[in-house]
Amino acid sequence: MHRISIPAPAESPPEGAGFPIQDYAALGDGRSVALIAPDGAVGWWCVPNMDSPPLFDRILDPGEGGYFQIRPEGAFEVERRYRPDSNILETLVTTPDGRVRVTESLNSSLAGRLPWSEFARRIEGLAGTVRFHIQAVFGTRGDTASPWLQPNPNGCVFHVGPLLGMMRCTPNIRILEEQDRSITATVTLSEGERATVALLAAEDEPLGVLPIEEIDARIDTSDEAWRSWAGDLRYDGPHREAVRRSALALKLLLYSPSGAIAAAATAALPERIGGDKNYDYRYAWIRDAAYTVNAFLRIGAMAESKAAFTWLMQRLGEHGPRVLYTLCGDKAPEARVIEALPGYRGSGPVVIGNAAAHQHQHGVYGDIFETAALFVGDGHIIDQRSARVLSGLADECADRWRQKDSGIWELEEPQHYTMSKISAWQALARAVELAEAGHLPSTCVPRWQRERDRIAAWIDTHCWSEKRRAYTFFPGTERLDASLTLAVRFGFDGRERLSSTLDAIRAELGRGALLYRYSGAEREEGAFLACSFWMAEALAMLDRDAEAEAVFTGTLDAVAPGVGIMSEMADPRTGDHLGNTPQGLSHLALIHAACTLRGDRKRPFGRREGAG
Template sequence: MPQPLPEHCVTTSPQQTCGATRDADGYLPIEEYGALGDGRGIALSGSDGSIDWWCVPNMDSPPLFDRLLSADEGGRFEITPDIPHTVTRRYREGSNVLETVFTTETGRATLVESLNSNTAGRLPWAELARRIEGVEGRVAFTIDLRFSRQADTINPYLSRRGRHDIFHAGHVLGLFLRTDNVRIDRMDDTGIAATVTINTGERATLAIVAGEDEPLIVPPIADIDARIDRSDKEWRDWSSLLHHDGAWRPELIRSALALKLLLYSPTGAIAAAATSSLPEKIGGPKNWDYRYAWIRDAGYTIKAFLRIGAWGEAKAALTWLLKRLGEGQPQVCYTLDGKEVPPPAEVDVPGYRNSKPVVMGNLAGDQHQHGIYGDIFETVGRFVACGNIIDSQSAETLSHLADECADRWRLKDAGIWELEEPQHYTMSKISCWQALQRAIELVDEGQMPSTCRDRWERERTRIADWIGEHCWSEKRGAYLMYPGADQIDASIALAVRFKFDGQDRLARTLDAIDKELGRGAFHYRYTGAAKEEGCFLACTFWLVEARALLGQHDRAEATFTAAMTALDARGVGTYAEMIDPDTHAFLGNTPQGLTHLAIIQAIATLTGREL
């Protein structure tokens, strides 16, 4: 009989499923991927033992593995039993090391996976390590290693140098390393086919070591194997220090670990998600590249980190954000190294479950969103409220930004949802109010120069008056998406956290959002979105937090419990951007930072932790 995993592997969201879960076109459900990371890149490992996405060396580099977007021809690193099997998957407790237990009629074995780090932090190379451990009986595995051709723009090839198997894939040079019990059956320019049989108590370790246009060290496979457990310890040491001892701690820790994966350690930038072009509706055209750093996402994530005591991550991300602002006109998003995001370019691959277009790059870099003002000042305000200090150069930058907000708030913008039609979006105006309110508070706390305080106060009052006059609909009992619209916008739930005036109107707006945008446990972004996308997971948790702040604790907790129960029934705790409210299949890019940080904020608010 199968034995339980050791205690250190327990998590709140185990999944047991048949190993043969790919659809007729060869794609796994998005929820069947777990994420591995090292502070620079993220790999997605499927429930069938196939790593189908990994951009090397960075999250926004071209993919080395891209089966996620091209089931037949895409790159992958697959380790799977050679006969029918069932699968149980869990992250190790407090860790981003993933364990998958394969059970066949002949035995059981565990696949342990990690993007390795070291005691001194991130390694100066990418190291993907996979260890197979024999638990009971005997299990034979097949191994299939192929590299992405990046829509036929590169032609990977393999070679041998001495005892080493070397691969070349565009600008990436790498090694395929393994223990002696892994037998190579075929190695050519199409990839590597291998086998290994594991008996009780035995193990085999396979690894890829890679870098981009740089010399490579060849670590002993024993050292790589040891770094799996060392990495696990580093994750557990980090997560054990997070400040939350109340209810739902395992769920909060799991989301914090997902956010930590998205923090790009060389600069402090925070990627919105690890993937590109996963569809918001299967077969639909809303497929975006989220491997960049949005000001909005960075701001929200910094606040989440501050709230749970992840001070180093919050400081690194805030420093990155303020440096970008000091370089000139703020942009909506940046590359992870702080440059302009390239415009979207279509990539000629089939796309996830044949959803096109597949794109690399993003149009958001050319947009203007008033929300960035509120996001920046709310983040700095929270940083200061935690007892920290803003430097004089940053204070000067923020002062200019507050002036810009006071000048521009009357203009139309693309809104929080980055829509093509500029409008006077209600949430954008609230964000401008928020920015000036936080700027005034920072002045009063001695963190910013007071020269323009009176002007900011006047404009803040004018914004509130304008919103009250133009954006409220007594007929609908809600703030509208923009003046004259007949649409409701779920993001207005955030106004409660921002302490925008008028709690009665906000409470009524929450009821309207639930009634019009709610579907089961989840919510759509705005009126009409159901036609073209799934429910946006962050919206549900924004509503949870808003109701809790308004004193509606029972309703908030009921919504949270229903949503987390549905999510915990899928996958291993790595959540995407959206969900199909009927099937609970995940949609959109994954892991999605907004989803995980919204969960953290909801839990912290429900348990009474200070904002």
């Protein structure tokens, strides 16, 4: 249980606005994700899809943003947790007058997602008598529409642009007021009494009027569906609860209509309070899809790994190796600023869309081929069309590795980034392995082998620093890059050089167990959580097990995620989370590290014996 005290409204900041990012819980239904603050305010919900405009956006606009809140009168204390092996949230609310339990769900069915969005909130009296206030204030969907209400005998109907919705509630909830864009209600509950309120929504389609009893029952149906899915996971190693919670967090980010995984569920949460690195992560990156296939294969989530791999191959066949796509597989929109939104804790600009869609990153080649190798290594089969696509990508990589790119960190200045060259090496190394095993056409294998070896020689010549005893960020610099921890997973080079590189990274970029992404990043952003788990994984693969365990547990202790949800970054001084949340890469890295700590160390070392 995660316990937080909430002051009375007159003493509070605007609902949902003042809480650290790690205090938000996340709900999902296979299409959308909602964030709920400890005071019961839903501060972020994009409907019907994760990359739709937000219906509730108060986390970015505490003054005028939309939200959906249930809270008791006066001051109160909350203890929050997810139900075991589930993404159903339970909150124990204690006031001077009594106790209640709030159970919340973005509902689904045992068969999967519903055709509409259904946000259900059940309130149960446990002791004493508690009066609750309920308020829904509808947002402008990113300053694109003006909300309005429509009278209806079956419930409060709302319109926001193409979005049609309805509030449904049990008869003991009394509607007090319906204004332009808001609905206010109240309910008083004593021990043994319960009430349910729900929001239903659909875009550009009719919306059925559903009995509130049916909606309430689907909370438990949804819980059963989550537990059924989690029950099939295979992981019994160290940090079992953290791994299972990370798997459930990743499941929230999976867009079930296509099999894509969103990098995160939010947009524009800052990488530093007051900074301007406020990006939109509600899209599907090739990198994240690749790491998802790998992670889910390692913990037995076969359907999701197959769906992610199929999505990946379909996108490559249709569009080639773009950095990212929409969740439906289309080109991501141009980045633009929403001037009307001030941003989380005043951190603007609020950016929608992502400029990285126009970049080239050699890393996508390595991610694609590593994923294909893991997929067939687990006993699955690559179809002929996908094999031809992969063969063409290997040829493309053999040409393009000589060029500069934007690197794994999507930097504006193209450069010969060391990690990008290692990723190109990785791609051709795996392409050769796949072809020699009969999974790819073998005509070009001699060329792939030659270019693979040329890349390795180029890295040796240009990217190793005797002064630092480390691989550097790019040639001609002594700066370091924490993503080079991934070179250990990929099997590049020998143990001595890689181990020395890890030591240099920890010494310069480390703050306790946390790591900044690269030299100089501490002036612009927080520590990148995935880097810490990559470091733990790399140390374990180098048989530095005690250090690996210390980094893993130290990271969890440093960031202390409230209900188990991690964002992109954290401030090493305070432990407060930064950046978008839930962040898929953070949870993926945790799973990879835990599996490696368990002893799952499949990737052999050495592009040559005695390297280093």
